[in-house]
Amino acid sequence: MTISEKIFSKASGKAVKAGEFVMADIDRAMTHDITGPLAVEGFYEIMRDKEEKKVWDPSKIVIVFDHQVPADSLNAAANHIMLRKFAREQGIINYDVYEGVCHQVMPEKGHVMPGDLIVGSDSHTCAYGALGAFSTGIGSTDMAAVFASGKLWFKVPETIKFEVNGKFQKHVYSKDMILHLIGDVGVEGARYKAAEYAGSTVREMPISERMTVSNMAIEMGGKAGIIEADSITEKYLQERIPDFELDPYWKSDEDAVYSEVKNYDVSKLEPQVACPHNVDNVKPVTEVEGTKLDQIFVGSCTNGRFEDIEVVAKMMGDEPVAKDVRLLIIPASRTEYMKVLKAGYIEQFMEAGAIVESPCCGPCMGGSFGLLGNGEVGLATSNRNFKGREGSPQSFVYLSSPATAAASALTGEITDPRKV
Numbered sequence: 001m002t003i004s005e006k007i008f009s010k011a012s013g014k015a016v017k018a019g020e021f022v023m024a025d026i027d028r029a030m031t032h033d034i035t036g037p038l039a040v041e042g043f044y045e046i047m048r049d050k051e052e053k054k055v056w057d058p059s060k061i062v063i064v065f066d067h068q069v070p071a072d073s074l075n076a077a078a079n080h081i082m083l084r085k086f087a088r089e090q091g092i093i094n095y096d097v098y099e100g101v102c103h104q105v106m107p108e109k110g111h112v113m114p115g116d117l118i119v120g121s122d123s124h125t126c127a128y129g130a131l132g133a134f135s136t137g138i139g140s141t142d143m144a145a146v147f148a149s150g151k152l153w154f155k156v157p158e159t160i161k162f163e164v165n166g167k168f169q170k171h172v173y174s175k176d177m178i179l180h181l182i183g184d185v186g187v188e189g190a191r192y193k194a195a196e197y198a199g200s201t202v203r204e205m206p207i208s209e210r211m212t213v214s215n216m217a218i219e220m221g222g223k224a225g226i227i228e229a230d231s232i233t234e235k236y237l238q239e240r241i242p243d244f245e246l247d248p249y250w251k252s253d254e255d256a257v258y259s260e261v262k263n264y265d266v267s268k269l270e271p272q273v274a275c276p277h278n279v280d281n282v283k284p285v286t287e288v289e290g291t292k293l294d295q296i297f298v299g300s301c302t303n304g305r306f307e308d309i310e311v312v313a314k315m316m317g318d319e320p321v322a323k324d325v326r327l328l329i330i331p332a333s334r335t336e337y338m339k340v341l342k343a344g345y346i347e348q349f350m351e352a353g354a355i356v357e358s359p360c361c362g363p364c365m366g367g368s369f370g371l372l373g374n375g376e377v378g379l380a381t382s383n384r385n386f387k388g389r390e391g392s393p394q395s396f397v398y399l400s401s402p403a404t405a406a407a408s409a410l411t412g413e414i415t416d417p418r419k420v
């Protein structure tokens, strides 16, 4: 069995294989300030004839406020009021207004375990595969059903295995690897499949780098982006759950059946950039070097962790942000923000002319602030560059690693980090 087949077998109480339909028990459900209100409405609709309108298990629901925080409109404020009221009424203690981006908060606060089946009403819920869970994005109405019953039906997905080997060149990171994979297979390359990332390159990655890779599985259509848990995962989890012990069962068997196995050697991989307006429009940085930029955004659930921001700080040193480009840095959570603060990087960034905002999704989906105007060009460490993603439909978004973003902040144009 693959990891995914094992997880669905546990969740449905019988041995199942890819292609079968199952009714599965959900271990954890996450919702946030944009999709949550609709899920709550749907939940009360489902429960309308019931005397007791209670969720199946309040301890298994996590509500995160991240897309529009602090509230940027009356509409956002109303959504926050509704979700807070729902959490209190239902006894949901895991909700927080200013903790950070949901996909950072979930693993960081110990809500993700290897072997878990997790759903979230956000497409990048696949990020928790970095810890060996099967986690996937669902819609608000499906979430309403989960709130009511703790169950959801699935077709057990086939698995496509990405076997990645080789050591990265200096200034090449897991973001470059995942952009390269997406460029290779395309935005539908893993549609309704679990992407399983394996090989020595993945094994050597710290959790922060693995999260970037799992997070972007959806950008190739993947249902999940799983990395088998190992001693690195165990250490990360023990920092949160002291008595956590790794269960070696949660890995794909040696004779597991994959729909496809794809092999990559990343030892010669150049830094990669996804060009407007699709995530699979990926080019080596050398082909787009010199593209003038108006704004650089370092943050998001893809690359907004301390490790990402540290790369930027170290690469920029005492140098200022180039004239005419705006550098916006948003740590993905309160915890990550505190680490950046304690390391002295906020002061460094402010002196360099950058601006550091409090944890939230920020301009990632053009929602609350930091929008690109007509004709403007942005470079972001986030995960999507669709037309209008960061503001105006007449703007252009490039995606890269934090290292490429830092090198570009020093020059004001897309720059190969290997030159810095």
Ligand SMILES: CC(C)[C@H](C(=O)O)[C@@H](O)C(=O)O
Pocket: 034, 035, 067, 121, 122, 123, 124, 137, 365
């Ligand atoms: C707002 C939400 C529905 C959306 C998603 O599901 O992905 C957002 O987080 C995004 O990244 O586009």
Ligand code: SF4
Pocket: 067, 101, 102, 103, 122, 124, 300, 301, 302, 360, 361, 364, 365, 382, 383
């Ligand atoms: S940071 Fe961006 S990709 Fe991640 S959840 Fe927020 S809007 Fe979606």
